[in-house]
Amino acid sequence: MRTDSFAVRHIGPGEGDLGHMLNVTGAESLEDLISETIPDDIRLNTPLELPHALSESEFIYHIQKLASSNKVFKSYIGLGYHQTFTPSVIKRNILENPGWYTAYTPYQAEISQGRLEALLNFQTIISDLTGMPLANASLLDEGTAAAEAMAMLFEVRSREQKKNGTVKFFVSEEILPQTLSVLRTRAVPLGVELVTGDPGNFDFSAEYYGAILQYPGKYGAVNDYREFVAKAHENNISIAVAADILSLALLTPPGEFGADVVVGTTQRFGIPMGYGGPHAAYFATREEYKRNIPGRIIGVTKDTAGNRALRMALQTREQHIKRDRATSNICTAQVLLAVMAGMYAVYHGPEGIRYIANKVHHSAVTLDHILQQLGYEQLNTSYFDTLVVRADASRIKEVAEAREINFLYIDKQTVSVAVNEATSIDDLNEIIAVFADVAAKTPVIVETLTGESAIPVELQRQSAFMENEVFNRYHSETALMRYLKKLERRDLSLTHSMISLGSCTMKLNAASEMLPLSMAQWANIHPFVPLEQAAGYQQVLGELEQQLNVITGFAGTSLQPNSGAQGEFAGLMVIRAYHEANGSFDRNICLIPASAHGTNPASAVMAGMKVVVTKTDERGNIDVDDLRQKAEKYQDNLAALMVTYPSTHGVFESSIREITKIIHHHGGQVYMDGANMNAQVGLTNPATIGADVCHLNLHKTFAIPHGGGGPGVGPICVADHLVPFLPSNPVVETGGNKGITAISAAPWGSALVCLISYAYIKMLGVNGLTQATRYAILNANYIKDRLKGHFDVLYTGEKGRAAHEMIVDCRSFKKKGIEVTDIAKRLIDYGFHAPTVSFPVAGTLMIEPTESENREELDRFCDAMIAIRREIENTSPEQQDNILKNAPHTLEMLTAEEWNYPYTREQAAFPLEHIRENKFWPSVRRVDDAYGDRNLMCTCAPIETYAEAE
Template sequence: MSNAKSLEELEQKQDFIRRHIGPSPAQVSDMLSALEVSSVQELIDQTVPASIRLEQPLTVGESRTEVETLSYLKSVASKNKVFKSYIGQGYHPTNVPHVILRNVLENPGWYTAYTPYQPEIAQGRLESLLNFQTMTLDLTGLDLASASLLDESTAAAEAMGLAKRVSKAKKANAFFIADDVHTQTIDVVTTRAEQFGFEIIVGKAEDAVNHDIFGALFQYPTTSGEVVDITDLIAGVQSKKAIACVAADIMSLLLLKAPGKLGADVVLGSAQRFGVPMGYGGPHAAFFATRDAYKRSLPGRIIGVSKDRLGNDALRMAMQTREQHIRRDKANSNICTAQVLLANMAAFYAVYHGPQGLKTIAQRIHRFADILASGLKAKGIALKHSTWFDTLTIADDSKDDVIARAIAKGVNFATNHEGEYSISVSETTTRADIAELFDIILGEGHGLSVDAIAADVEANGSESIPASLVRDDEVLTHPNFNSYHSETDMLRYIKRLESKDLSLNHSMISLGSCTMKLNATAEMIPITWPEFANLHPFCPLDQAEGYQIMIGELHDWLVNITGYDAVSLQPNSGAQGEYAGLIAIRKYHESRGDAHRNVCLIPSSAHGTNPASAQMASMKIVVVNCDKNGNVDMADLKAKAEEVSESLSCIMITYPSTHGVYEETIREICDIIHEHGGQVYMDGANMNAQVGVTSPGFIGSDVSHLNLHKTFCIPHGGGGPGVGPIGVKSHLAPFMPNHSVINVPGTNIGNGAVSAAPYGSAAILPISWAYITMMGSEGLKQATEMAIVNANYLTHELSKHFPILYRGRNNRVAHECIVDLRPLKELSGITEMDVAKRLQDYGFHSPTMSFPVAGTLMIEPTESESKGEIDRFIEAMVSIKGEIEKVISGEWSIENNPLVFAPHTQGDVLGNEWDRAYDRFYAAFPVPAVAKNKFWPTVTRIDDVYGDRNLVCSCPAVETYRD
């Protein structure tokens, strides 16, 4: 009985593992048979060099069931104290419309989609992002907007970078920040400036013109709440040929004159207030807008309007040559992910409420601030400012007593070192809350009536927004913001857009290097729990005990998994992790008197963010060649390391390599760099091929970033959110990012921040925590092993029809393979782009195209895909090979075949005219399996050249919409 019970418990414990891992035992056996090995272990022995295999298993614990995991995590979450937050400073409570909560944030149709590099099957999220850009342009009053950045503070740092690139004050090297900008933003911008070698001047806003600067940053309204006309400040900055940047509160822009109308060159901010929970700091989408003249310097992604092959309007990412994988060290920034899921939520919030609904929300917030201010002034409380939108700042001798009463009632105010406290009201504030605020500030028995004060404010009007700054133009006039205000209409609009997009809930997304694995429902559930969703990132630490427990456990597990000594969870993207890791290396060298060490060696095969990040850390990049097998050319590495020995800072290397193999010389590479006084930065993009089998720390690396949105199951969200923590060896630990508002233990005081919040995108950390918990030590290792099994099986089957570009020991690959289409292209004229588009007709997203080698497809099946789905993908590729052979044989011409016309829409196939050399039915249903689950692209192939020549990055004009 005891043994039976133990067996039953063991099966339950392993239940999640078998649900995360796609292939069944029988399928695994079949794949191993095809690979001519007797066991998974034999395949691993053939694939992974013995010299880097872990000597001890992971110690993250045994796997737990979904029920156990969620029950325990709920008990942890309950230790968070969800106080009413009036802290403000860029983060506000908000009401997430339930139709958006359920159908976007909690919907895998939205959160499992990939970055829209294949726009024909991403028209839904592209339209939503175009809505986001249009919303940004309307509210900021500028010409061109991006499709979101990581957070307000990093957006401000990007604004500084843009200012330096485009400013005509070429000799200036200083950037001015007004001292009433949010503290965290000053912190992040200062950190970025230090890496670029810029001087930062923080002072009174009016002092900006007294300095030789290339740009300046102002807050509108200020962090303490004042609404100031900055027209003259902007003009003064511009008179010095410098760039005027404004960080704005998005909700206030419904009532305040647009900063662009005041003359601003760049306007940025957080869209969090538009229906995205605070989440202890993120993830949140930042908005960013600038003048059309600066479009070539705009950081991040831009969604543009183009035409498809049939002349229909179609959306795509514009000016993609700015993407890091192409421009590398010439990129405007190292941004690789955005915050697409959160930008979509904010855009849907604007669509749902519409211009009048948003204005009503903003007016209500402002009216409550007026009521609170009027009552306090009636009782002799002096306010710091005479103008405000939503924030009142008070300097009063009774501050300590007020704060104590607030805490006792479960209320948080913001405080500063000048003895002041601030109160920021939000859309969640009620009249009862205002009455409670009077009680807290004035004590019981104050005699104020909220209704009476409200009536008085209504009768006398408000002067808290200067007349010159009252918004008088219409915003959000496009039909998309004026058509979907009932829940029925909104639900159908969201569904209509979702149906245009291919996501993981439809089919395998086999993107090499991007690891589109299962994002299990049990992992996703906790992110919307109020205990995690509704905390302000600057609340007192004793109110975030649950977060600290969860973060502490995740930290310790990642330390064990990576073989490092410490981890920072602050970076909120993989690229930010690279940046933070390079800063740690740079500060380490400086601490040893080696500030001259500034050379970064980067293999030619590296991810594009590597050189972009190195450039952001002001490092000189020296490229190391790869040999014919795709491995680092050791002779060239030794020569380059010797040549730059005195100035060598580090090497950035990906493992397994970007070419998808376990390089045998990785330990030797680490030794060579260390011998010359450098550090080893191991890019964590392919960490999912290491977990439980080897580790970067064990191999000999000093620092890595981890893509939690790849290896550890945070979903891609259509192009973000992401988390990119860094793991470091002990000697680098003191140089990890800190934070000026909330100190991060284990790092040096004074270390700058790289993200706006101390723990970055903390609200999605429970996803990775739950994944590790439910997989346990053994499950994590199995995931890595099955990724290798699936990749090698897929490689074996495809190699019968296509050349595989690189292989490692024993002719094996790691977790991905590169199919070389160049020989077929030379014979047929069919390109890798044609193959990518034709795969859409088979119901698949293309693998990674032309990276790291032009003319190839890099394919990664992940451990979550079953053999059946992998076989379906193989069938599609083999069928496409047959189509190419018909072109080679002359049966189809290069101008008239299903590949060059792909993808095929319903309108295309059912149109009145059909002059193709192939059958209509074959165009849409090339193999029988497609008919079982047909995905129809909604536009035909998009003309990128037309879109770049006719750049339109907002919703088309109403006339076009009506047509």
């Protein structure tokens, strides 16, 4: 075995396994299996033009050398990004812990209680600080959260406003520039008319349905919006407020002056700037909007035994289930970052958060006093952390950069300085020295911070926050470490077993790929620094874009979308811009097969397109005749086809090139959903099948961890004619020369985690990438053939092969009284996360093993499925008190004195012998979803509850 080969470590099956696995599948060789799976006319004839692999040690040396190209200055730029301290206990036990970062979205609540509690904490913190009754479990970034607020308020307009065609939305000129750009992108297809201006001059016309304010403003001013909000409500205008989360420890929360929605980012709560992300946004709103809120809400319910349990609440309200009736396509959130931000607040507690906020504020006030002593005029009369100073910007910039300091230069005579949690007294003296140098004066030395406030008394926070017990007991490192471990033990992750979720590609997230995230030279860079300070990042991001171009066969890539669904939206907006540039303003029809991901129609609607669904045939493939008829019918208005390849049914459809030709013949563009790219890399690609644009899920195919439901990265790759329209950014130049406005707040989206995909490609190299794809297909077919005779696979290719995933039909078990959900819950007892349940076909399981799982683990999973099949045979519809219906079985249940079930404790807990070696115990029994929806509670119980319990 080559000990210096990353591919050997990443790909699960060893050389000794190949013969046995091929024998099970009936293939003569691995190449024969691939030939029987992928149509010949779309196979690549030559290897990818990518370098050969680096070993893990070579890569670590390489990435450290690149890191040294980044210049980590002290950045006081602000604009929504601030240096912060990540407590080491959180960095080590969450960010660097695969028990947290390899978990999947908590669809199976019984094995997700740890991160569900962490997210409930997050929601409570947001609700408390914003003064709003309801918060979700995070969104992608502040810009997209603001856009979601605008869209939600548009959706919930009054009947009279809808009847009158009220479409104007007021945007304060104090809004962050990147937020304004994202708002513009989202507003166009919605038909919302944005009007930007000074809130002090707003006329409260009946033409407006809503407005958004920045609090504090983009350059730090704290304004009193109480009268504005009251007057807006008198005129039936809803108000969103984008608020700095740390400032709300000192400022009157927006909920207390009447805001309808409050959004922002929690980056200041211990999350590195990371050149722009990933960071957990927050979204808080009124109780009456609970069925309109985008993203996910964590709620409290109970399990079968009546014990408290947590779950994702209102799951049927999730947007991707609404398909073309959706108002949002949010699918991935930022769970890992929300967990970190929530634990930052848990660790510090309310007094700690107040202390940090006061330290930041007093640093700003102290600096203000000194700058005035030096003769400078400071323009903000009321502020939290940001000063606006009249000064010679070019001279300040020259002196500051020589001292490795970044400020924000508003214009030639105006400089903004935003202090932060990491700003020490020594840092203040460095800042003062810059201004003293330019003023040719002797610096005034700061020794202590003032205790004065620059916040008017009427805007100072009076209300308490974070009073729950959880925020007042884990303030020592020992206590927090144990709390984190307690929660971690309640969650099943890749550290326990294979997670075989179809369409989600839960592969290895290698330690060497993750290491750079902890390096200060990558973590502590502001996204708006001059490009020369981010030379390492620029090389990595540029190389990654080029690598993805080669892999997809396309000409250009944008890394900006920070989720797969946002990539869909971005790709369709690029197609829209292309058509409009060609004078085709009426091309607004998007054809989508019935088998498509639910985010596809949601994204199409968000992009202002009308969805026309095309049929699938009895084998699950696109009905080409139906597609042709609809392409002809709508040829004057055809904008695009959205197609997933291989299909959502796990098949490489042989008609794909015919399909793409039909669309092009009728003037449309082909959007390929890249969710299943793990079956393509090195063997075929989107350009070869005839697509024009695709998104890639870097958190699937390219090894970014799912993090319990995020982060994600969903870059788009486009053909040459679409390159000019790639998304831009208003602060840092990026994108095409005719680029659409921003898709996300940061120029390169979640840049920090792009290091993971860069590492994955670098260490696998051209041969390893292609071999990984081959083994993903082999592993899937091995499972399919091992399950033959026990379960029916619903769809296969023309030669009986699956792609990298398959759909197992469980509908026939209903005659035994067993539902697919019962199988999913029973798998927990066998130590496995369920495959994807009832998607894309109700009553089925979609299984995807990935290339990372070895034969031993594949066999354990197959053994579990076969054992469950035998259990199904031994049940009857008359006897519903059975081992499947009662699953999962908890330790409490198994150790109770009474056992009144028609099967043994051993059968319940240890149905296969190997489970004894590594038993995962769920912490709750099956949760009651209906109870949770009827009794929606989405924050931690108040402290009085604990007092009463004692």
